[in-house]
Amino acid sequence: MTRTRTTVPARTRARPSNRRLTTWAATLCGLLLVQFFLGMITNLYVNIPDKHPGAGSSDFFSGAPKAIGWAITSGLPALALHVSLGLALAVISIVFIIDAARSRDRLWIWLSVAGSLLLIGAGFNGASFLVFNHDFSSLIMAGLFALSLGCYLAGIYVASRRATR
Numbered sequence: 001m002t003r004t005r006t007t008v009p010a011r012t013r014a015r016p017s018n019r020r021l022t023t024w025a026a027t028l029c030g031l032l033l034v035q036f037f038l039g040m041i042t043n044l045y046v047n048i049p050d051k052h053p054g055a056g057s058s059d060f061f062s063g064a065p066k067a068i069g070w071a072i073t074s075g076l077p078a079l080a081l082h083v084s085l086g087l088a089l090a091v092i093s094i095v096f097i098i099d100a101a102r103s104r105d106r107l108w109i110w111l112s113v114a115g116s117l118l119l120i121g122a123g124f125n126g127a128s129f130l131v132f133n134h135d136f137s138s139l140i141m142a143g144l145f146a147l148s149l150g151c152y153l154a155g156i157y158v159a160s161r162r163a164t165r
Contacts, residue, residue, distance in 0.1 A: 021108045022159045024096045025152040028115070031089055032149045038082040039145075043138065046079050050133065057131050067130035086123050093119050093148075108155055115151035118144045 049055075053070040057063025071083040093116035100108040122144035129137035 018103060018105055018108060018159055018162075021096075021100055021103060021105065021112075022156055024099060025108075025111075025115075025155045025159075028089070028093060028096065029149060029152050029156070031085065031092070032119075032145060032152070035082065035085050035089060036145060038078060038085060039142070041078045042076075042082045046076050048076075048079065048130070048133075052130075054131055055133065060128060060131055063131040064124075064127040068127055071130060083126070086126060090116075090120050090123055107158055111151045111155040115148045115155075118148035118151065122148065 052067065052074070054063040054065070054067030057066070068083055068087075072080050074080060093112070097109070097112045097116055100112040103109075122141045125137045125141035125144065128134070129141065
């Protein structure tokens with residue numbers, strides 16, 4: 001008795017499970033939502049003084065580290081949590097890129113890089129708000145947050161569609 005081997009076309013083969021990457025993305029989405037609410041609390045209820053370390057610096061890159069350090073140690077809990085979580089999110093998003101690259105899944109690589117760059121851009125605009133106190137920095141930060149969240153949600157959506165094929 002001879003066995004015939006049938007091959008399945010590449011487009012219909014099941015992809016390796018990317019549950020781990022979907023979990024990373026879902027975790028980032030949850031943390032981004034917490035970050036959003038901390039930002040709203042900070043915006044509505046925290047009065048950031050005009051004079052603090054790093055404020056009004058002529059150079060962003062010399063003023064931002066001072067302003068971030070001050071924000072974390074200022075005694076303003078919502079601001080400290082918002083800044084600390086933002087720094088943690090940047091690190092987590094970079095670790096996610098590394099994990100996506102190891103998986104060799106192009107979709108997750110692209111979306112993790114885009115999400116991370118947008119997230120880090122939001123952080124830079126948050127630091128810019130602390131240094132220069134321009135409202136448009138806060139607006140840009142919120143917009144970049146939303147786009148970053150969109151990248152991770154898009155990845156979760158596409159991964160769930162892949163799993164049902």
